[in-house]
Amino acid sequence: xxxxxxxxxxxxxxxxxxxxxxxxxxxxxxxxxxxxxxxxxxxxxxxxxxxxxxxxxxxxxxxxxxxxxxxxxxxxxxxxxxxxxxxxxxxxxxxxxxxxxxxxxxxxxxxxxxxxxxxxxxxxxxxxxxxxxxx
Amino acid sequence: xxxxxxxxxxxxxxxxxxxxxxxxxxxxxxxxxxxxxxxxxxxxxxxxxxxxxxxxxxxxxxxxxxxxxxxxxxxxxxxxxxxxxxxxxxxxxxxxxxxxxxxxxxxxxxxxxxxxxxxxxxxxxxxxxxxxxxx
Amino acid sequence: xxxxxxxxxxxxxxxxxxxxxxxxxxxxxxxxxxxxxxxxxxxxxxxxxxxxxxxxxxxxxxxxxxxxxxxxxxxxxxxxxxxxxxxxxxxxxxxxxxxxxxxxxxxxxxxxxxxxxxxxxxxxxxxxxxxxxxx
Numbered sequence: 001x002x003x004x005x006x007x008x009x010x011x012x013x014x015x016x017x018x019x020x021x022x023x024x025x026x027x028x029x030x031x032x033x034x035x036x037x038x039x040x041x042x043x044x045x046x047x048x049x050x051x052x053x054x055x056x057x058x059x060x061x062x063x064x065x066x067x068x069x070x071x072x073x074x075x076x077x078x079x080x081x082x083x084x085x086x087x088x089x090x091x092x093x094x095x096x097x098x099x100x101x102x103x104x105x106x107x108x109x110x111x112x113x114x115x116x117x118x119x120x121x122x123x124x125x126x127x128x129x130x131x132x133x134x135x
Numbered sequence: 136x137x138x139x140x141x142x143x144x145x146x147x148x149x150x151x152x153x154x155x156x157x158x159x160x161x162x163x164x165x166x167x168x169x170x171x172x173x174x175x176x177x178x179x180x181x182x183x184x185x186x187x188x189x190x191x192x193x194x195x196x197x198x199x200x201x202x203x204x205x206x207x208x209x210x211x212x213x214x215x216x217x218x219x220x221x222x223x224x225x226x227x228x229x230x231x232x233x234x235x236x237x238x239x240x241x242x243x244x245x246x247x248x249x250x251x252x253x254x255x256x257x258x259x260x261x262x263x264x265x266x267x268x269x270x
Numbered sequence: 271x272x273x274x275x276x277x278x279x280x281x282x283x284x285x286x287x288x289x290x291x292x293x294x295x296x297x298x299x300x301x302x303x304x305x306x307x308x309x310x311x312x313x314x315x316x317x318x319x320x321x322x323x324x325x326x327x328x329x330x331x332x333x334x335x336x337x338x339x340x341x342x343x344x345x346x347x348x349x350x351x352x353x354x355x356x357x358x359x360x361x362x363x364x365x366x367x368x369x370x371x372x373x374x375x376x377x378x379x380x381x382x383x384x385x386x387x388x389x390x391x392x393x394x395x396x397x398x399x400x401x402x403x404x405x
Binding site: 167194198202229235243244245269270 | 274337344345346349355358361362365366367398400404
Binding site for chain 2: 032033034047048049050053055056058059060062063064066067093094095098099100101103108109110112113134135
């Protein structure tokens with residue numbers, strides 16, 4: 001079963017989409033199986049990270065900002081802005097698809113795990129995510 | 136079909152869990168399909184790597200230790216110890232879920248591929264892994 | 271349904287395999303579901319990246335070459351050549367498996383998304399990729 005959802009972002013940073021996936025899973029009415037999330041973009045990606053302390057998300061963003069800086073003399077693809085090529089590198093380093101098992105109609109995430117869409121562009125975007133649910 | 140297994144780790148480093156997945160696949164009695172492994176934590180992750188020379192695993196650990204050091208002045212999330220925030224970055228850089236096709240009841244891993252749970256915390260942990268097997 | 275394909279590479283860099291996956295999907299005759307790609311090697315990997323400007327692929331390769339250099343004094347696994355250990359690190363940083371939903375017989379990739387096999391070794395190789403297609 002396939003579902004498509006739009007996620008609004010507000011510049012670089014992680015957006016918790018766990019509730020979106022939970023709602024889709026509930027709508028599917030399946031009890032047990034695998035839920036796969038796919039982001040249809042090359043400048044935003046997916047990660048599973050801690051859902052408790054927001055400092056974790058800020059530190060993650062800061063680490064990636066330093067490791068993959070804007071205005072790096074290395075880049076030749078610069079037409080789409082200083083945040084574009086770093087976005088592509090960050091997408092390569094993280095995930096475009098993620099699979100999460102579910103049981104008794106509930107995602108089998110660990111206690112501290114949340115699913116996040118990671119926006120790598122500086123300006124707000126509307127991102128499309130496809131969710132596949134199967135036994 | 137879902138299976139959950141506990142993996143014991145002994146501090147930072149990679150633990151070969153290929154045999155655990157093979158056993159689950161055998162138990163499932165399915166001949167052909169896809170096996171998806173999911174780790175229920177935010178400070179351990181999954182990778183497929185060379186299963187032959189242990190030096191590869193040591194060098195991997197050393198590269199990540201240097202690229203994502205402890206006690207980096209960048210981190211503000213420091214309450215859970217110096218190895219906690221680096222763990223979250225390392226999880227973002229590697230995988231929380233991995234899918235491996237199987238045929239004739241055998242994982243279609245390449246000759247040199249093993250599946251590893253990567254412990255990113257310094258102290259030994261009990262980690263929970265969920266394995267989904269489907270045609 | 272499982273398919274195995276051989277991809278020829280010509281040294282370090284990204285090879286667009288989107289057409290290979292499209293052909294397999296067409297051959298499967300399935301209309302809706304999930305397509306999972308798996309690479310059977312520990313020195314080549316998978317990414318979804320921009321399919322438009324070739325400069326993106328060159329910049330990606332350049333970023334990884336700098337971040338994971340050859341002849342790094344850190345490496346102890348050096349028997350298989352200066353490009354071997356960097357390959358393993360690059361595989362850990364990218365993906366060995368990728369899942370893409372499909373609908374009406376078409377991959378639900380975004381407009382700018384292509385699926386790439388990333389060769390991390392310097393010499394040309396024949397790489398084996400397994401594609402699993404299921405509803």
